[in-house]
Amino acid sequence: MKSYTPFVAVFLVVVALVLEVGFAQDTPRSIVTPSFFNSLLPPDGCEGKGFYNYDAFISAAESYGGFGTTGSPAVRKREMAAFLANVMHETGSFCFIKEQNPPSDYCDQNNRQYPCVPGKRYYGRGPLQLSWNYNYGAAGKAIGFDGLNHPGIVGHDAGISFKTAVWFWMLNSNCHQGITTGGGFGSTIKAINGGECNGGNPGAVRSRVNFYRRFCGQFGIAPGQNIDC
Numbered sequence: 001m002k003s004y005t006p007f008v009a010v011f012l013v014v015v016a017l018v019l020e021v022g023f024a025q026d027t028p029r030s031i032v033t034p035s036f037f038n039s040l041l042p043p044d045g046c047e048g049k050g051f052y053n054y055d056a057f058i059s060a061a062e063s064y065g066g067f068g069t070t071g072s073p074a075v076r077k078r079e080m081a082a083f084l085a086n087v088m089h090e091t092g093s094f095c096f097i098k099e100q101n102p103p104s105d106y107c108d109q110n111n112r113q114y115p116c117v118p119g120k121r122y123y124g125r126g127p128l129q130l131s132w133n134y135n136y137g138a139a140g141k142a143i144g145f146d147g148l149n150h151p152g153i154v155g156h157d158a159g160i161s162f163k164t165a166v167w168f169w170m171l172n173s174n175c176h177q178g179i180t181t182g183g184g185f186g187s188t189i190k191a192i193n194g195g196e197c198n199g200g201n202p203g204a205v206r207s208r209v210n211f212y213r214r215f216c217g218q219f220g221i222a223p224g225q226n227i228d229c
Contacts, residue, residue: 027058028062032068042093056161081212086192114133114147135172173191175191185226189205
């Protein structure tokens, strides 16, 4: 074993601490820990049991720069609280993978860029319930899967499933921008399902807000302004 002078030993400790802090700033791991995430998972009997998992979540989270790493420590924690709050609402606390009793196949026949494939259904799947042919097509193009021909993969592959959620949050909506620039939690509700706002579905809004307040409390931060919509 090598021995170091006191100066060298102190220097190495400082370097290690700097690297550790830098790594923590570039990933939401320090906010959403495995124990925290696992405490959210559903009981036996839910289809989401064994599907949603920390490794799939954190891999997706670290695939998009800025997710949970933008702004002050409080802003970062609010983003993670906001994302998980919407996920918990959309999935019935991680119980559901697929939309329950979808009213349609969510096929927009007018979209020519990502045309529907006959026989395929584009109802909600995954953490943020990815819906509509144009979202499946765009998500597949960005992530690397055939969303139009094989939409069901979002409900079978947890890694892809979480990546569609983070992709939507970061690139296909105003969620990330809203929560990190002062738009508040309400801006994420508008981006995900604006029809719930302004009295459209007060129960759903209340559910999302309750999850958000709960997670902010667990992260030790104030929820901020504009939490409703």
